[in-house]
Amino acid sequence: MFRPAKFHSTHNREAPPKHVDGPQLLVVEDEPEIRRFLRASLGSHGYRVVEAESGAEALRRSSESPPDLVLLDLGLPDIDGLEVIRQMRAWMTAPIIVVSARGREAEKVCALDAGADDYLTKPFGVEELLARIRVALRHAAGGTEAGESVFAVDGLRVDQARRQVFVGDKEVHLTPIEYRLLTTLVKHAGKVITHRQLLKEVWGPGSVFETHYLRVYMAHLRRKIEPEPARPRVLLTEPGIGYRLASD
Amino acid sequence: MFRPAKFHSTHNREAPPKHVDGPQLLVVEDEPEIRRFLRASLGSHGYRVVEAESGAEALRRSSESPPDLVLLDLGLPDIDGLEVIRQMRAWMTAPIIVVSARGREAEKVCALDAGADDYLTKPFGVEELLARIRVALRHAAGGTEAGESVFAVDGLRVDQARRQVFVGDKEVHLTPIEYRLLTTLVKHAGKVITHRQLLKEVWGPGSVFETHYLRVYMAHLRRKIEPEPARPRVLLTEPGIGYRLASD
DNA sequence: ATCAGTTTTAACGCAATTTTTACGCGCCCC
DNA sequence: GGGGCGCGTAAAAATTGCGTTAAAACTGAT
Numbered sequence: 001m002f003r004p005a006k007f008h009s010t011h012n013r014e015a016p017p018k019h020v021d022g023p024q025l026l027v028v029e030d031e032p033e034i035r036r037f038l039r040a041s042l043g044s045h046g047y048r049v050v051e052a053e054s055g056a057e058a059l060r061r062s063s064e065s066p067p068d069l070v071l072l073d074l075g076l077p078d079i080d081g082l083e084v085i086r087q088m089r090a091w092m093t094a095p096i097i098v099v100s101a102r103g104r105e106a107e108k109v110c111a112l113d114a115g116a117d118d119y120l121t122k123p124f125g126v127e128e129l130l131a132r133i134r135v136a137l138r139h140a141a142g143g144t145e146a147g148e149s150v151f152a153v154d155g156l157r158v159d160q161a162r163r164q165v166f167v168g169d170k171e172v173h174l175t176p177i178e179y180r181l182l183t184t185l186v187k188h189a190g191k192v193i194t195h196r197q198l199l200k201e202v203w204g205p206g207s208v209f210e211t212h213y214l215r216v217y218m219a220h221l222r223r224k225i226e227p228e229p230a231r232p233r234v235l236l237t238e239p240g241i242g243y244r245l246a247s248d
Numbered sequence: 249m250f251r252p253a254k255f256h257s258t259h260n261r262e263a264p265p266k267h268v269d270g271p272q273l274l275v276v277e278d279e280p281e282i283r284r285f286l287r288a289s290l291g292s293h294g295y296r297v298v299e300a301e302s303g304a305e306a307l308r309r310s311s312e313s314p315p316d317l318v319l320l321d322l323g324l325p326d327i328d329g330l331e332v333i334r335q336m337r338a339w340m341t342a343p344i345i346v347v348s349a350r351g352r353e354a355e356k357v358c359a360l361d362a363g364a365d366d367y368l369t370k371p372f373g374v375e376e377l378l379a380r381i382r383v384a385l386r387h388a389a390g391g392t393e394a395g396e397s398v399f400a401v402d403g404l405r406v407d408q409a410r411r412q413v414f415v416g417d418k419e420v421h422l423t424p425i426e427y428r429l430l431t432t433l434v435k436h437a438g439k440v441i442t443h444r445q446l447l448k449e450v451w452g453p454g455s456v457f458e459t460h461y462l463r464v465y466m467a468h469l470r471r472k473i474e475p476e477p478a479r480p481r482v483l484l485t486e487p488g489i490g491y492r493l494a495s496d
Numbered sequence: 497a498t499c500a501g502t503t504t505t506a507a508c509g510c511a512a513t514t515t516t517t518a519c520g521c522g523c524c525c526c
Numbered sequence: 527g528g529g530g531c532g533c534g535t536a537a538a539a540a541t542t543g544c545g546t547t548a549a550a551a552c553t554g555a556t
Contacts, residue, residue, distance in 0.1 A: 105373040112379040117387070118366070125353040131360040139365070139387055163440040163486065175513055176488035211532090213515080219535060230534090239532075423502055459543090461504080467545060478545090487512060487543070 022046040023137055026067035028058040028084070029099070030077055038071065041126045047133075055079030059087055067094055069136055074100040074111065082114050089115035095136035099124070151186045153248055156225055156234055158186050165225075172224050177202060181217055182225075185235070190247035192238045218243065269411060269424070270294035271385055274315035276306040276332070277347070278325055286319065289374045295381075303327030307335055311452045315342055317384055322348040322359065330362050337363035339453045343384035347372070390435050399434045401494055404473055404482055406434050413473075420472050425450065429465055430473075433483070438495035440486045466491065 025047045029035045032053075039049050050067060052058040055076045062070065070088065074081030085096060095117040100107065103121040111119055117139070118132050149160040157166040160183060165172050174182065184201045185193065199208045207213065218237075222229040236244045273295045277283045280301075287297050298315060300306035303324045310318065318336065322329030333344060343365040348355065351369040359367055365387070366380050389397040389408045399406045405414040408431060413420050422430065432449045433441065447456045455461065466485075470477040484492045 105376050109375050109379040112383050117383060127357050128353050131357040135360050135365060162438055163489070163492075177514070210515090212517095215532090215534060216515085216536090218533095222534090237533075425503070458504090460506090463544060464504085464546085467547090470545090485544075 022048060023068035024048040024050060024065070025133070026050050026052060026058065026062055026070045028052045028055070028070065028076070029073040030054065030075070031073075034073075041130075042133075045130060053077075055081070055084045058084055062088060062092065066092060068140065069094055069133060070096045071133075072096055072098050072116070074098055074107070075102070082110055085111060085114040085116055093140075095140050097129075097132060097136055099129075151189065153189075153246055154234055155227070158182065160186075167225055167227075174221075174224065177217060178220055178224070182221060185243065185245040189245045192242055192244045194242040196242075198242060214243070270296060271316035271411075272296040272298060272313070273381070274298050274300060274306065274310055274318045276300045276303070276318065276324070277321040278302065278323070279321075282321075289378075290381075293378060301325075303329070303332045306332055310336060310340065311454055314340060314449065314452045316388065317342055317381060318344045319381075320344055320346050320364070322346055322355070323350070330358055333359060333362040333364055339448060341388075341449070343388050345377075345380060345384055347377075389431075399437060401437075401496065402482055403475070406430060408434075415473055415475075422469075422472065425465060426469055426472070430469060433491065433493040437493045440490055440492045442490040444490075446490060462491070 022045075025042055027035060027038050027042070027049055029038065029051070030053050035051055035053070039051065042049050050061055050065070052061045055078050058070075058072070058076075059079075061067075072081060072084060076084070081098070081100075085098075088096060096115065097118045097120060098108075098111045098116045099120045099122065100111075101122045108119045117136055120129060120132065151158040151160070155168050159165070163179065165174055165179070165182065180202045181198065184198060195211050195214055196208050198214060199210060203210065203213060218235060219229075222232055222235050226232050226234060234246045236246060238244055270293075273290055275283060275286050275290070275297055277286065277299070278301050283299055283301070287299065290297050298309055298313070300309050303326050306318075306320070306324075307327075309315075320329060320332060324332070329346070329348075333346075336344060344363065345366045345368060346356075346359045346364045347368045347370065348359075349370045356367045365384055368377060368380065386397065397408045399408070403416050407413070411427065413422055413427070413430065428450050429446065432446060443459050443462055444456050446462060447458060451458065451461060466483060467477075470480055470483050474480050474482060482494050484494060486492055
């Protein structure tokens with residue numbers, strides 16, 4: 001199979017990936033054939049593959065552009081594999097999957113205790129490798145705070161993941177209903193929400209006609225959130241219709 | 249709650265360590281010899297071992313007292329192992345390590361994709377099993393950091409690796425439930441955890457409505473941890489929602 | 497069987513929240 | 527000018543949820 005050396009995008013001719021910028025994998029492996037094999041298998045499954053053929057290069061590459069996962073062969077020419085794990089763990093939290101020809105149990109234990117997340121003995125099946133990569137990435141995704149769902153306007157900040165609301169840099173405490181009312185407005189920020197809609201989403205469909213709830217709770221919110229509750233800048237009234245949250 | 253006579257006291261006979269306070273492992277395995285072997289190996293390393301010899305029993309046991317980790321043999325007499333994984337994953341986040349005699353690659357892939365975190369093929373070495381258990385528990389503790397997973401705020405220090413809790417520089421003793429409640433809060437430090445979520449993770453999915461458990465145990469924890477239990481600085485109440493552990 | 501440590505259950509006073517009620521203001525239209 | 531009407535504000539009343547304590551039931555070890 002002809003492959004111009006200067007192209008690192010090797011998967012143009014093979015099964016084209018769906019996500020061109022999927023997770024980035026750093027493959028650390030000194031044997032060229034295995035490297036090429038991995039490059040092809042992983043690339044065709046949508047992973048971006050970065051390669052390194054020595055421990056030193058692995059450390060350099062990983063600090064240049066932090067990978068989402070490391071596939072590490074322990075039998076490297078220069079540095080001991082365990083040392084590579086330790087060095088990476090010193091600053092990196094991405095999962096490390098060790099791939100090794102030697103299957104000695106003591107070695108597995110050392111690698112795992114040094115900070116590796118999995119250990120695969122050659123020869124292994126590609127499907128298994130892919131499955132274990134999925135597991136590792138699943139862990140990593142769960143561990144880090146994935147969705148930053150913070151809304152901010154004009155001194156108001158709503159952090160939905162933490163369920164916290166700040167005005168300026170002071171936290172303000174909201175009761176359950178106050179919070180739900182505010183987040184409902186945030187969800188449709190900039191757009192008008194009718195009384196009916198708000199009541200249905202916050203109090204439930206049984207209270208669609210209790211419009212006075214809205215008045216008293218909007219007053220509560222404005223007192224806690226607006227710098228000058230009498231002249232609302234964020235929680236706006238649309239007379240006869242409903243309310244609207246200002247957005248930048 | 250009925251309890252068949254034959255389960256009366258299967259594991260009282262051997263008397264492993266005196267203070268068995270470590271993480272609770274659920275061992276699901278139908279062959280008695282392997283079960284005894286695992287019980288001995290794991291028990292002598294400080295793990296509390298709970299056993300189940302069928303899929304149904306495994307699901308029951310795990311929802312009665314949620315384990316910190318599950319060791320699951322796929323070849324069970326009643327339910328398919330994959331189904332057990334799926335059922336557990338429906339509510340549980342604790343790691344699941346599959347241990348199986350059959351090493352077919354497709355089976356590994358299915359198990360891992362169904363939600364298992366690792367897959368070990370028999371026969372395996374105890375040391376490797378122990379190492380993989382450590383890896384899984386390290387993940388569950390939150391940080392992927394190789395270093396100690398210790399959490400600290402405001403005079404409170406929680407060392408999950410050693411299962412020790414300090415206030416100032418004095419260690420405080422926590423009962424199993426108190427400790428589990430605290431570590432669950434630690435795992436989501438800074439974020440609000442709902443009553444449901446806490447009850448599910450600490451008492452199991454059968455107790456999601458027993459919110460009074462939370463009140464009495466939060467009182468216990470505060471008395472042991474807060475300098476001034478009446479004015480909590482670390483264990484915060486989010487009225488109507490749940491609780492939150494202060495971070496930073 | 498007994499005992500200490502732990503978990504579950506029950507009860508009660510208090511605090512926070514929600515709901516209800518009341519009143520004042522500006523506006524438009526008769 | 528007066529009477530609805532929609533809106534904002536305030537405060538009382540009702541409800542719910544929370545913290546606390548103590549006793550009862552349970553568990554595992556001696």
